[in-house]
Amino acid sequence: MSFAIIETGGKQYKVSASKILEIEKLNAKVGETIKFKNVLLLNDNTNTEIGNPNIDGATVEAKLLDNVKDRTILVFHKRRRKHSRKKNGHRQRHAKIQITKILAKGGKIISEAKLTEKKKNNKS
Numbered sequence: 001m002s003f004a005i006i007e008t009g010g011k012q013y014k015v016s017a018s019k020i021l022e023i024e025k026l027n028a029k030v031g032e033t034i035k036f037k038n039v040l041l042l043n044d045n046t047n048t049e050i051g052n053p054n055i056d057g058a059t060v061e062a063k064l065l066d067n068v069k070d071r072t073i074l075v076f077h078k079r080r081r082k083h084s085r086k087k088n089g090h091r092q093r094h095a096k097i098q099i100t101k102i103l104a105k106g107g108k109i110i111s112e113a114k115l116t117e118k119k120k121n122n123k124s
Contacts, residue, residue, distance in 0.1 A: 002111040004102050005041040006060050012040065015060060015099045018113035025093040028064050034097065036060040042102070044110045057105035062097040069093055 003016040009024025028034055039058040042049045049055055070092040078085045102111040 002044040004039055004060050006036045007038040007040055008036055017099055017102060017111040020098045022094040022096050026095045030064055030066060032064050034062045034064055042104055059103045060099060061101040062099050064095060065098055066096045068096055
């Protein structure tokens with residue numbers, strides 16, 4: 001099974017074709033194709049290539065499925081004996097993506113997601 005390790009939003013993710021994951025918010029519209037150029041490691045079934053720090057020419061393509069918000073985190077500050085308290089809520093924004101292609105140097109496709117199309121039944 002081939003996979004890659006990419007870096008986005010200050011975090012590293014192990015991705016493979018057709019995997020769905022939530023990452024930090026991206027400035028893109030739903031349905032757009034996103035290219036990640038910070039590829040740290042590539043692994044196909046025979047070879048493993050490690051970047052120093054990145055692999056030049058390697059990219060990972062993904063499709064933006066949705067922009068979502070995380071659950072509410074309550075932030076509560078209280079100063080004892082001062083009759084002072086403050087309560088805030090925070091909802092972190094995430095982007096939900098699906099990996100479509102993993103490309104090595106020179107545009108060679110290592111792994112690609114198999115997209116299934118729904119067939120319509122024609123009753124005539």
